[in-house]
Amino acid sequence: MNHPSEPPREAGRPLSHLDRSVAQIRSELGIDPVSVDGIRDPRIYALEQEKIFRRTWLKVATTSELPETGDYKVKELPVVDTSLLVVRGKDGKVRAFHNVCTHRGNKVVPNADFETLGRARAGVVTCRFHGWVFGTDGPLRSVPLEEAFGTLDKACLGLREINCEVWQGFVFVNLAEEPEQTLADYLGDFGTLFAGYPYEEASTIFRYSTVLECNWKVALYAFSEGYHVPTIHAGSLPGFRGIEHADFKLIGPHASSTIYGAGMDTAASTAQFAGVLHASEHHGPRPDLLPPGINPTRRPDFQFELPNIFPNFIIHLASGCGYPGMAYFTHQFWPLDHGRTLWEGINYFRPARTAAERVAQFHVNALHRNAWLEDTATMEDSFVGIRSGAIDSMQLMDQEFLIRHAMRVQQSYLAA
Amino acid sequence: MTMSHLAPLPFGFEDLAPFVEKWARPTETGRNAIRWSASAEEFADFYATFMPRLASALERLDGVALDAMNEGEKTLFLLTAAFAEAAPHHELYGGSAEVPFSFAARRFVPAHGDTPSSAKAMR
Ligand code: FES
Ligand SMILES: [Fe+2]
Numbered sequence: 001m002n003h004p005s006e007p008p009r010e011a012g013r014p015l016s017h018l019d020r021s022v023a024q025i026r027s028e029l030g031i032d033p034v035s036v037d038g039i040r041d042p043r044i045y046a047l048e049q050e051k052i053f054r055r056t057w058l059k060v061a062t063t064s065e066l067p068e069t070g071d072y073k074v075k076e077l078p079v080v081d082t083s084l085l086v087v088r089g090k091d092g093k094v095r096a097f098h099n100v101c102t103h104r105g106n107k108v109v110p111n112a113d114f115e116t117l118g119r120a121r122a123g124v125v126t127c128r129f130h131g132w133v134f135g136t137d138g139p140l141r142s143v144p145l146e147e148a149f150g151t152l153d154k155a156c157l158g159l160r161e162i163n164c165e166v167w168q169g170f171v172f173v174n175l176a177e178e179p180e181q182t183l184a185d186y187l188g189d190f191g192t193l194f195a196g197y198p199y200e201e202a203s204t205i206f207r208y209s210t211v212l213e214c215n216w217k218v219a220l221y222a223f224s225e226g227y228h229v230p231t232i233h234a235g236s237l238p239g240f241r242g243i244e245h246a247d248f249k250l251i252g253p254h255a256s257s258t259i260y261g262a263g264m265d266t267a268a269s270t271a272q273f274a275g276v277l278h279a280s281e282h283h284g285p286r287p288d289l290l291p292p293g294i295n296p297t298r299r300p301d302f303q304f305e306l307p308n309i310f311p312n313f314i315i316h317l318a319s320g321c322g323y324p325g326m327a328y329f330t331h332q333f334w335p336l337d338h339g340r341t342l343w344e345g346i347n348y349f350r351p352a353r354t355a356a357e358r359v360a361q362f363h364v365n366a367l368h369r370n371a372w373l374e375d376t377a378t379m380e381d382s383f384v385g386i387r388s389g390a391i392d393s394m395q396l397m398d399q400e401f402l403i404r405h406a407m408r409v410q411q412s413y414l415a416a
Numbered sequence: 417m418t419m420s421h422l423a424p425l426p427f428g429f430e431d432l433a434p435f436v437e438k439w440a441r442p443t444e445t446g447r448n449a450i451r452w453s454a455s456a457e458e459f460a461d462f463y464a465t466f467m468p469r470l471a472s473a474l475e476r477l478d479g480v481a482l483d484a485m486n487e488g489e490k491t492l493f494l495l496t497a498a499f500a501e502a503a504p505h506h507e508l509y510g511g512s513a514e515v516p517f518s519f520a521a522r523r524f525v526p527a528h529g530d531t532p533s534s535a536k537a538m539r
Contacts (some may be wrong), residue, residue, distance in 0.1 A: 041430055056455035073424055113527075114508060115527075147502070204532050205528060205532055206526070206528050206532045207526070207527045207528045208524050208525065208527065209524075209525050209527050210519070210523050210524050210525060211523075232517075235508055235509060235515060235516050235517065235518075236504070236508060236515065238508060266510060267503070267504065267507040268467065268507065269467060269470060269499070269500075269503035269504075269507060270503075270504075270507075272470050272471060272474060273474075275474075276478060331478035346529075350531075352482050353478060353481060353482060354478045354480060354481060354482060355477035355478070355480050355481070355482050355485055355489065355493045356474045356475075356476075356477035356478035357478070357481050357482070358493075358497075359477060359496045359497050359500050360500070361491065361532070362444075362473070362500040362501060363495050363501070363503070365532070366500060366501045366504065367504060368514070369524070370504060370515045370518070372519075372524070373515045373518035373519045373521055374515060374517060374518050374519075375519075375523065376524075377517060377518050377519040378516075
C-alpha cells in the first residue's frame with residue numbers, strides 16, 4: 001500500500017455537510033466542563049503511545065524537503081520508540097524505513113538531532129558499524145566478509161519498511177503492521193476539502209522547534225483556539241479585533257474552523273514591509289487559491305483556516321490573507337514522554353525573488369515567531385497547574401471546540 | 417564579531433553607516449544575539465534613523481534579485497534585515513529586548529539554520 005497518491009478528486013462533491021453552526025457543535029459536542037485526567041495521568045500517555053501513535057497516520061516530512069533522488073530525513077519518534085529514515089529512492093518514490101541496521105541494530109544513518117536531512121550518494125546508505133550497505137529503496141546490497149557468516153539470507157535482510165503515503169506533498173507514516181485505513185481513507189473528507197492548494201510552491205520555510213516541559217496535549221490545545229489572541233498576543237498582535245470563528249467543521253477524527261477578522265493595528269514598519277509583499281502578485285493575498293470549500297463565499301476578511309489533523313498536526317492555511325505573504329504555517333507536537341514535548345512550528349512562504357521580498361519575509365516571520373513565544377509561555381505553567389490537582393476539569397467555550405473534539409477522538413481511540 | 421569586512425553601503429545610504437557595525441549580521445542567529453543585548457536607547461536610535469529611510473531601502477532592494485546583489489547592496493540588505501527584526505522591539509515591546517510575557521527566546525531553535533529555504537539550508 002506504499003504508493004505516493006493524491007486523494008481521489010471528487011470534484012463538485014458538496015462538502016457543506018461539514019460546516020456547522022455554534023448551536024450544532026454545542027449539541028454534538030456538549031458544553032460541559034471536560035476532565036484534565038488525559039493530560040495529567042501518565043498511564044493515559046502509555047495508552048496513547050499504543051492506541052493512538054502506533055495506529056494513526058503521522059506527518060513526518062514534506063516532499064519538498066526531499067527534492068532529489070537520495071535525499072533523506074532521519075526523524076526521531078520517541079513516542080513510538082522509532083528512528084525513522086524517510087528517503088527518496090532512485091525511482092523517485094519516497095519511502096520510510098526503520099533506521100535500523102539488520103546486522104545488529106545500529107542506526108544506519110546517524111543523526112545529530114530530532115531530525116537530520118542529508119543526501120545518500122550513489123543510491124545507497126552504509127552502516128558505519130561494520131559497513132553493511134543498503135539501497136535507498138531498501139534491499140541489503142552488500143556485506144563485508146559475507147562468506148564468513150556461513151549463511152546469510154540477504155534477500156530477507158533489507159531495511160524494515162514502514163507504511164508511507166503522501167498527501168499534497170505531506171509525507172505520512174503509519175507504524176501499524178497493517179494500517180486499518182489507507183491515508184486517503186484516514187483523511188477522508190479532510191483530504192478532499194484541503195486538496196488542491198499549491199502547498200509545494202511555498203518552499204521557503206522558517207522552522208522553529210523547542211522542547212517544552214509539558215504534556216503534548218497542553219501544547220496542541222494552546223494552538224487549537226483563537227480565544228487567547230486578544231490577551232496573550234496583546235504584545236505582538238495589538239488591537240486584534242473583530243475575531244470571528246465560523247464554519248465549524250467536524251470531519252471524522254479531524255476538525256477545523258475558519259477565522260475571519262478585521263485584522264489588527266499595524267505598526268508603521270509592518271505596513272511598509274507588508275506593502276512589499278502585498279504589492280506582488282506572487283506573495284499578495286490569494287483567496288482565489290484557497291480550495292473551494294474554504295471560505296466558500298470568498299469573504300474579504302478571511303484570515304486563516306484552522307484545522308487539526310488527528311492526532312498531532314495542524315496546518316493553518318492563510319494563502320497570504322492572514323500574515324502578509326505567508327502561504328500557511330504548521331505545528332506539530334511530538335511527545336517525548338508524558339511530560340515533555342517537542343514542538344515544531346514552520347512558516348511557509350513562496351520563494352522571494354527580490355532582496356526586498358526576502359527582508360519583508362524576515363519581518364513577517366519575526367512577528368509570527370514572537371507571537372509563538374507568547375503562545376509557548378503558557379504551556380509549562382498550565383501543565384504545572386493541571387498536575388497540581390487544583391482543578392479536575394477545564395471550562396471550554398465555543399471557540400475552543402477543537403479541544404473538545406480532539407479529546408473525544410482521543411477517548412474513542414483509547415477505548416477501541 | 418565585527419562587521420568591518422562588509423562593503424560600504426550603496427551611494428545615497430551613507431547616513432545609515434554608523435549602524436552597520438552594531439546591527440548588520442549575516443544570519444538570524446547573529447541578529448538575535450545583537451537584539452537580545454540591545455538597550456531601549458539603542459532600539460530607539462536605530463528606529464529614529466532607519467524608519468524614515470525604510471521606504472528608500474525597500475525600493476532599492478526591490479530592484480535587485482535576491483541572488484544578484486552587489487556587495488554594497490548586501491550590506492544594505494543585512495542592515496534592513498536587522499531593522500526588520502528590531503523594529504517591533506521599539507514599536508510594540510516598549511524598547512525591551514525580550515518579547516514581554518513570553519517564553520525564553522533562547523530556547524527556540526531556528527532549525528532552518530543560517531537562511532530559510534527548506535532542505536538545502538539544513539544540510
Ligand atoms: S550493525 Fe550495521 S553493519 Fe553491523
Ligand atoms: Fe497564539
